[in-house]
């Protein structure tokens with residue numbers, strides 16, 4: 402429990418950092434589920450990068466900036482786009498096999514097309530890109546002797562060396578408290594540098610494409626430790642998730658629209674051209690809002706995505722996973738349209754970092770979906786998130802190695818976790834009830850289209866829920882579910898507060914009370930100490946747990 406580098410999360414960002422850091426130090430990777438279980442594993446469409454001769458870095462930068470609606474940080478975008486091809490070559494060197502154009506022997510990779518991209522530039526492994534990337538990464542990590550992996554270990558909170566970290570920029574992070582989900586024990590992990598790579602927060606919404614691990618833990622931990630949290634109002638809703646009572650969170654990739662799939666009303670009429678000249682290839686926020694409007698105005702339960710006009714062999718060859726999964730639910734996409742609805746998909750905001758993934762707290766990094774680097778602005782361009790996780794995971798690893806080499810300080814002794822007087826809860830229904838309520842409030846009041854009144858109502862509900870959850874958190878023995886619930890409640894607060902702060906509609910944030918763009922574009926930041934349920938209260942709870950028995 403004394404590694405040089407602690408990596409919290411085992412998706413693309415975490416494992417990329419781990420492999421880089423392991424070149425010169427010992428690494429502990431903690432992952433709250435099995436090692437491959439992550440949003441990365443479920444990524445379908447692919448990873449965006451300039452690869453073909455007719456494409457250019459400038460074009461990819463420009464597409465990213467347009468999707469980001471004036472809020473992308475241009476320098477950061479240029480950096481990520483330029484470093485993309487080299488990092489993808491690293492993935493290929495590790496054994497990732499991206500789809501070739503015709504046969505496996507064709508030297509050219511098949512490049513997919515997605516909304517908002519002016520060129521074909523999506524490298525993919527048919528329609529299961531994330532699974533293939535994780536296969537190669539997990540094998541590489543398991544083969545690296547100085548990486549130790551602890552599966553089913555959930556980080557609870559970061560350990561910093563200042564009680565007043567939120568105001569002092571000079572504090573350092575020295576590790577984290579980590580719960581062994583099966584044994585129930587809490588470990589104190591001491592590390593010279595720590596990476597948050599915990600992914601997104603889709604589970605804060607009732608309907609989401611995200612796997613169960615996406616409960617915003619890293620964003621909540623960073624916030625409690627004193628990292629400013631940026632742009633949380635920009636939640637991306639993916640336009641097309643399978644609408645079927647038995648299908649939990651199954652995405653129908655945007656790549657289908659890239660290959661000509663058409664969105665139709667239940668009576669078969671296409672509707673996207675009425676909303677945007679780019680029709681099905683408009684950026685996601687435009688498509689999701691169009692579907693939302695069709696469903697609300699016309700009272701549809703869902704709309705339909707139709708690729709049945711394409712040759713059967715092509716559809717099955719290009720989308721084998723989606724084809725097989727839809728067949729399980731009795732839908733043959735080579736013959737009929739697929740019922741789809743939008744669902745929460747990606748969190749553009751997060752813990753604010755610089756171009757090296759460094760936060761305002763020394764020795765604390767964040768990379769991947771947990772972070773807000775400035776790449777996505779007000780709306781992420783399709784397939785840019787795997788790219789960001791890869792490039793920033795590598796950059797953060799490189800920076801952390803340099804920092805630890807230049808300042809080889811041994812971490813100070815850290816207080817062990819103290820469970821205090823907490824007793825086992827006999828009412829776990831409280832957790833499920835609150836969990837369900839948060840997700841419904843967020844879906845109903847803080848969804849694709851927002852209003853001042855709905856945001857206000859949502860904030861009041863979430864703050865009331867937070868009080869109850871905190872009380873519960875202090876009084877009962879800690880469990881994985883309770884930790885996740887506490888984090889979800891805080892992330893919900895951060896999303897609502899950020900949405901309230903933005904007095905305009907931009908990118909993914911659409912408020913009917915402020916329908917136009919403001920004259921100037923600025924990031925929304927929730928600074929430490931600015932929260933309604935104050936950090937001091939959280940810290941008091943932690944201090945109680947840490948106090949000697």
Ligand code: FAD
Nearest residue numbers: 410411412413414433440441446447556600769770784787
């Ligand atoms: P993740 O891959 O989500 O990994 C997070 C890790 O953190 C997991 O291992 C998790 O168990 C662990 N973790 C979380 N909390 C804790 C904790 N408290 N303690 C310990 N461990 C913890 N993007 C694209 O660019 N292209 C695509 O084609 C694409 N398709 C997608 C399809 C789906 C269905 C989904 C859900 C997302 C898709 N995305 C896609 C988005 C992209 O997959 C994610 O943004 C990206 O994979 C995030 O990588 P990450 O490493 O930041 O986090």
Ligand code: SIN
Nearest residue numbers: 445446654655783784
């Ligand atoms: C998809 O395949 O539609 C998801 C792509 C993404 O989230 O970037």
